[in-house]
Amino acid sequence: MAGRSIEIILSRQLADCLNVPVFIVDPEGNLLFYNAAAEGLLGRRFEDTGEMPMEMWSTAFHPTDENGKSIPPNELPLVNATKNQVPSHKSFWLRSLDGKSHNVTVMAIPIVGRSQEFVGAMAIFWANTTKA
Template structure:
């Protein structure tokens, strides 16, 4: 069994300590880990789901622009980071578990360790303005 790269492991250790939602994905977008604040967004617990294929977890969000139009995947920060291996940032709207729409900002950055190998990406979600937490 191949272990995770050290930079992925350290990313998880950091995410475990943060109060903002953090998602860690592999180069294909499969969800490797999400922290407790992120569990509130997904409505699932990492201990229950473990890792999730990209096809499963990416459909949990319905990202929209301000006018309510669905956003194509290539406009999402994490998708940009995965395709370009560069940091990306963006704001959009998602529907929360209680059915309310919230504006969020997402900052994504690639994980490229000392081996110079692209091993995945981290996405940090921020709630915009004074909205209640999702």
């Protein structure tokens, strides 16, 4: 079996220790893990959803701008960090699976390992406000 790269494993261990929401994806953008804080934001446990392809997670939470206009996947920080391997930052709204809307600020960074290999990306979310 193909194990995760050590940089991704360590990123998950860091995420496990943080009380801010963290998402981790592989080089193709597949969502590999989100931590307990992100579960609160998304309204669904990682154990229940498991891994998700980019096409699914990038639309499942209905990201919108401040005017309620849908944000296309390519404009999401984590998608941008993954596809273009650059850091990316944005504030927007998302709707969790339990129906709540959250205004979040997201910082996403590519994860480049010791061998200069791009092994995935990580996004850290900051929840600004929540509306029922």
